[in-house]
Amino acid sequence: MKTQTASEFDVAKIRADFPILTQTVNGKPLVYLDNAATSHKPQCVIDTINHFYAAHNSNVHRGVHYLSQLATRELEGARDIVKKFLNAASDKEIIFTKGTTDGINLVAQSYGRKFVNPGDEIIISAIEHHANIVPWQMLCEQTGAVLRVIPINDDGELLMEEYEKLLNPKTKFVSVNYVSNALGTINPVNRIIELAHAQDVPVLIDGAQSAPHLKVDVRELDCDFYAFSGHKVCGPTGIGVLYGKEHWLEQMPPVQGGGDMIKTVTFEKTTYNDLPYKLEAGTPHIEGGIGLGRAIQYLESIGLDNIAAYEHELLEYATEAIGGIKGVRIIGTAKQKASVLSFVIDDIHPHDIGTILDQEGIAIRAGHHCAQPIMQRFQVPATARASFAFYNTKEEIDTLANAIHKVIEVFG
Amino acid sequence: MADLSELYQQVILDHNKKPRNFKALETPSITQEGHNPLCGDHITLQLELDGDVVKDVGFLGSGCAISKASSSMMTAAVKGKTKAEIELMAAEFVKMVRGEIDPETEENHLGRLKIFAGVKEFPARVKCAALSWRTVQAALEGDAEAVSTE
Numbered sequence: 310m311k312t313q314t315a316s317e318f319d320v321a322k323i324r325a326d327f328p329i330l331t332q333t334v335n336g337k338p339l340v341y342l343d344n345a346a347t348s349h350k351p352q353c354v355i356d357t358i359n360h361f362y363a364a365h366n367s368n369v370h371r372g373v374h375y376l377s378q379l380a381t382r383e384l385e386g387a388r389d390i391v392k393k394f395l396n397a398a399s400d401k402e403i404i405f406t407k408g409t410t411d412g413i414n415l416v417a418q419s420y421g422r423k424f425v426n427p428g429d430e431i432i433i434s435a436i437e438h439h440a441n442i443v444p445w446q447m448l449c450e451q452t453g454a455v456l457r458v459i460p461i462n463d464d465g466e467l468l469m470e471e472y473e474k475l476l477n478p479k480t481k482f483v484s485v486n487y488v489s490n491a492l493g494t495i496n497p498v499n500r501i502i503e504l505a506h507a508q509d510v511p512v513l514i515d516g517a518q519s520a521p522h523l524k525v526d527v528r529e530l531d532c533d534f535y536a537f538s539g540h541k542v543c544g545p546t547g548i549g550v551l552y553g554k555e556h557w558l559e560q561m562p563p564v565q566g567g568g569d570m571i572k573t574v575t576f577e578k579t580t581y582n583d584l585p586y587k588l589e590a591g592t593p594h595i596e597g598g599i600g601l602g603r604a605i606q607y608l609e610s611i612g613l614d615n616i617a618a619y620e621h622e623l624l625e626y627a628t629e630a631i632g633g634i635k636g637v638r639i640i641g642t643a644k645q646k647a648s649v650l651s652f653v654i655d656d657i658h659p660h661d662i663g664t665i666l667d668q669e670g671i672a673i674r675a676g677h678h679c680a681q682p683i684m685q686r687f688q689v690p691a692t693a694r695a696s697f698a699f700y701n702t703k704e705e706i707d708t709l710a711n712a713i714h715k716v717i718e719v720f721g
Numbered sequence: 722m723a724d725l726s727e728l729y730q731q732v733i734l735d736h737n738k739k740p741r742n743f744k745a746l747e748t749p750s751i752t753q754e755g756h757n758p759l760c761g762d763h764i765t766l767q768l769e770l771d772g773d774v775v776k777d778v779g780f781l782g783s784g785c786a787i788s789k790a791s792s793s794m795m796t797a798a799v800k801g802k803t804k805a806e807i808e809l810m811a812a813e814f815v816k817m818v819r820g821e822i823d824p825e826t827e828e829n830h831l832g833r834l835k836i837f838a839g840v841k842e843f844p845a846r847v848k849c850a851a852l853s854w855r856t857v858q859a860a861l862e863g864d865a866e867a868v869s870t871e
Contacts, residue, residue: 656738658785660760661729664846668725677761690761690783719729720786 318619323611324700326351337670340705345490345649345696346674347540348521350604354543357603361596369595370569370586384595387602388585394605395535395552396526401584402558404551405598409517410440412536412551413484415588416513417444419561420534421482427453429481432505434459434467434496435686436489439679441515445484454481461686465492465641469500476508483512487519491678491694492641493624493649495523502531511557517541521698522620522647524613527552539597544604548597551588558584565590616699620648623697623706630710631695636717640692648697651678654713657720659693665719666693669712727839728846729786736790741797744779755782755856755868757848762788766796766856773803780853787846791837792853798834804861810834811854817841818850 324330327349332339341349361383367376369384391403406412425431431445435458449456457480459472467485476483483505487498502512511533519525520537527535534557539548553561563570563581567590572580581587608616627650632639636655654662663675674694677684684691695709749767756763762784769777778796783789795814799807813829816822820841824831840850852868859868 658789660762660785660846660849661787664728664843665725667845676759681761684761690763719725720734 318615318699320619320700320702324702326353326607327700328352328355330700334670334672335668340669340671340708342695342697342701342705342709343672343674344521344698344701345518345541345678345694347546348543348698349700350543350545350600351607353607354545354600354604358545358596358600361599366596368592380595383602384593384598387598390602390605391550394609395550396528397552398528399555402552402555404553404558404585404588405593406536406549406551407547407594408538408540408549409515409536410444410538410549412534412549413441413513413515414444415551415564416484416534416536416553416561417448418564419588420511420557421445421448422451423560423562425452425454425481428479429454430457430475430477430479431455432457432459432472432475432480432483432485434485435461436465436467436492436494436496436683437484437486437680438490438515438517439681440517441484441486442682445482455479459485461494464643465489465494465683466643466645467494467496467501469497472501473504476504476510478508480505480508480510483510484515485512486515486517487525488522488647488649489641489680489683490518490649491680491683491692492643492651493646493696494641494643495519495645495647497645498530498532506531518647518649521608522613522617524617533557539601539604542601542604543607544601545594545597548594548601550601555584558588561588563587563590567591569593611699619699620697623701623703624648624650626703627695627697627706627709630706631713634710634713634717637713640687640689649694650696651692651694653689653692654717657716659691661720662693662713662716665716666709666712669708669715671709671712673709724839724842728843730836730839732833732836733786733790736793737786740780740789740793742779742793742800743781745781746777746779749779751860751863753856753860753868755852755859757784757788757852760785760788760849762849762852764788764792764853764856766792766853766860768799768857768860773805775799775802775804775807784852785846785849787840787849788852791850794834794836795853795857798832799857806830807857808861811858814854815851818847 365379367380369381388403457475505512513534514532516537521542535552540546570590640651659675746767750770751768753766764782767779780792818840824835855868
């Protein structure tokens with residue numbers, strides 16, 4: 310598909326797909342710039358979920374009756390959509406989870422506890438979300454392994470030469486995000502994976518922030534695991550995906566036992582089900598999976614490349630409009646960035662910025678973005694963060710810029 | 722609709738810019754930490770007691786304008802007061818910012834602190850205003866654990 314320029318990108322038509330965007334907040338039109346926290350849902354996703362409960366609701370994988378077969382077919386159809394979205398080799402490699410956090414924890418507790426030993430090392434980066442820090446700290450406590458951290462420069466970019474030095478024969482696993490939620494940095498994951506694989510070290514990519522913005526081909530990337538959340542790609546909350554290479558998933562023991570993940574159970578011995586069900590104990594989030602499948606189809610109908618190009622234009626526009634305001638400092642100035650603009654204003658706390666913007670109908674995130682080590686690195690208690698989606702407009706960025714002037718005025 | 726100028730009144734902005742008693746005490750009787758973990762607001766409160774009376778008070782920390790101004794005005798309000806007087810004010814202050822008492826119509830001991838009544842229109846900011854008062858409550862109750870308002 311040809312990549313569209315922004316002028317061809319029909320944002321008005323896209324906005325009409327999102328019923329939530331038409332409302333007013335505090336008497337002003339909603340300007341939703343908190344997309345890195347969660348994305349809104351197009352009508353087609355809402356309709357799909359409604360229709361499932363109105364017409365197809367049943368449990369999956371166990372009924373011989375009509376509705377159960379229908380529900381199973383829909384959920385497995387969604388798995389196939391995800392498989393094609395990621396270009397995975399097989400449906401067996403697509404595990405439905407609660408979200409990115411759940412996926413990372415599954416790998417840490419299953420792969421990690423099986424293969425990581427005392428004295429082994431696990432590498433993460435200095436710009437991870439807590440969800441890609443804490444599960445590895447827990448694993449280190451349980452196994453006696455050691456956590457190593459790739460440092461960053463003042464622009465929020467990973468120091469790759471330091472990463473190369475960290476890799477050593479004790480390294481057992483590397484887990485990094487593709488895109489930083491707090492800074493927007495796009496990490497050189499191709500190179501990170503290549504260097505790890507040269508030493509036979511597997512790599513997990515936290516895709517929470519990349520899945521909504523960047524086309525990912527897991528086989529081309531050659532990552533061993535890739536985790537993302539449904540709610541950040543216009544799908545429902547409570548559903549996510551863990552992609553894993555089949556040969557790893559085959560070797561991984563289940564972390565949760567229960568229904569659906571077994572073949573036979575006696576009180577003496579249980580045999581586990583085949584992939585992907587072995588790692589999906591209990592009744593799954595059926596409507597979540599189906600809604601996620603529909604959300605991915607929706608994004609693909611617009612085109613991930615078109616989305617990335619348009620969002621990049623929004624980021625450049627916002628960087629100039631907001632970064633140019635006297636007293637504003639942008640935190641995270643990597644050369645390769647996704648559409649996240651983290652900033653601070655001299656002597657004004659981000660929560661005060663957030664409250665004043667809210668009065669103007671503008672939703673941003675103010676806080677540490679579940680990434681406290683990044684705040685410590687940049688010596689700020691918190692930042693204000695505007696994060697853009699393909700349904701945002703340049704006019705909304707103008708509204709944000711005007712409101713920031715108002716913030717500065719209030720605090721004079 | 723909530724009115725921004727009710728929240729960010731001139732007195733509050735002034736205390737934010739020039740917080741009173743923003744200092745460490747040399748001989749504190751009590752040191753108490755308070756946090757808003759989700760916001761990252763943080764206060765270290767120190768009290769020097771003479772019997773039952775707060776002789777001197779100081780605070781350090783970082784936070785938003787509301788939490789900083791509240792800390793500043795709290796320290797000014799508690800100096801020279803007894804434990805019982807402070808505990809009463811703290812309870813009334815927290816009720817006021819939650820909208821549970823109206824300081825204009827109901828009897829109270831809040832005085833200048835009534836300026837924070839506007840916070841009740843901003844539910845997300847109630848914990849910012851309450852942090853310093855929760856911290857002084859814990860300090861007087863001898864609660865060694867750090868206070869959290871979330």
